[in-house]
Amino acid sequence: MEFKAELNNRVDYIEKIISEFLPIEEGKQKLIFEAMNYSVLAGGKRLRPMIMMEVAKLFNNFGQEVKPFMVALEMIHTYSLVHDDLPEMDDDDYRRGRLTTHKKFGHAMGVLAGDALLNYAYEICAEAIIYSQDMHAAARAFEILAKRAGAYGMVGGQTVDVLSCDNELDRDTLDFIYKKKTSALLEAAMSIGAVLAGANEEQLVLVEKMGNKVGLAFQIQDDILDVIGNSEVIGKPVLSDEKNKKTTYVSLYGVEKSKEISKALMEEAIGILDFLGENEFLKQLFISLIDREK
């Protein structure tokens, strides 16, 4: 329960930071701001900004400079969900128990709200760089974010995911999708936290490795939950992957073996974490990612 309380405190703290950066709902284009805020305020675990903050703390240097990047990353994560839900993509009407953005605001606004959120993330980065005490570190954080979010990162993973629908995949391709689609932004969270906290190059290499392992373990846990999870808890129909004939770790290796792989990855990640420094909360957070029910 101690961890749970600490977790909730951090979610509240992060949501306060996010709200400071949200656009005011005014002007002739008011609706786009409403759609953006509706999407960002849909709840969620705030996992990416939380990890960024905790990695900065791991290097004993969490300060003002990190906040805009926490928000920018969450905006990019949110835009990817908004566009994923569009009729052309997964065609989902609900997310976290609420109407998806395009269902609530209309299809065109679903496209535009996603575009606006992605772009807004970079508007925040631009200001962060200009007003930064350490412009070079801020520019590097921006570069990491942009590279991980785009066609060489998340969007690249989404592309292969879209292409692979209804096809059986080999492990190599599945890992590619997971690495890009899921790990890329988690890795960005960690690398940006480390860069802004002043980690050195060797540390950065290790942080990236840690991010990769956590991302993959997280995604495998998703596969497991899809099979054994409680539909009400995870918020999407259980067995949706099987219905979609999706290749997953579970379809390749079964539940037990997948659990083992996920656990082993997380142990490796925690090994790196322990080597880098001390952050007990972050360690608990990692463990919770493969113990979670949603």
Added chain:
Amino acid sequence: MEFKAELNNRVDYIEKIISEFLPIEEGKQKLIFEAMNYSVLAGGKRLRPMIMMEVAKLFNNFGQEVKPFMVALEMIHTYSLVHDDLPEMDDDDYRRGRLTTHKKFGHAMGVLAGDALLNYAYEICAEAIIYSQDMHAAARAFEILAKRAGAYGMVGGQTVDVLSCDNELDRDTLDFIYKKKTSALLEAAMSIGAVLAGANEEQLVLVEKMGNKVGLAFQIQDDILDVIGNSEVIGKPVLSDEKNKKTTYVSLYGVEKSKEISKALMEEAIGILDFLGENEFLKQLFISLIDREK
């Protein structure tokens, strides 16, 4: 004819720069790179990068630093077209005589290619800032681009445009749409060119004003062409606005009066241009925008 030859030279030059920045079509996510390149290489006037370059020349300082921003701006312009063509938006099958991106690569890829292009623009900006001789100027150029492209700029204009379909608009709302949807990126082109060339604050204010006027004049000329243009030349059905019951300058004021307004705006823009310095080609380019047939 002299101007036409100079124009074509510049288009060739800009396309060469663009091609240096395009992603290589390789890797498991090859299709997204193909869709991005297909979209960017669809032709077009390359007006925005051209104006950026010419404004930098106006301040006697067009150099390497400007090139990545020329490409980034063109990527953002391109993404906006790709998403505009989607079924949720204008639902167009053809653009410039070729299949639109989502028609060619599938609907999901239309969404993702737009996202990837928008993001790629900022990947280019990030590198440009990090390797810049004048990091502050580059960061400011990035900020201008991001602000003009997003919900306070172009996307804001698209939002009001989408909302206004089938409604009669007043001049105020119409101007808002034109200012944001069309002028924002043209203004960004000019302001970025000026910032990177080292223009001072007073000059920047004038450049912004010039951008606004050129953008509005350009858009009014679009309205006029929609009524009197040759369908084959402008590449979209003539009278499409009327069919869509769109309020335009022509529907508000008629062709003749619209021509006058557009011409007056351009004369004001040229007045500012002459005050700022000498660039005969840029002046000719401005004039051609309201004399154009497409």
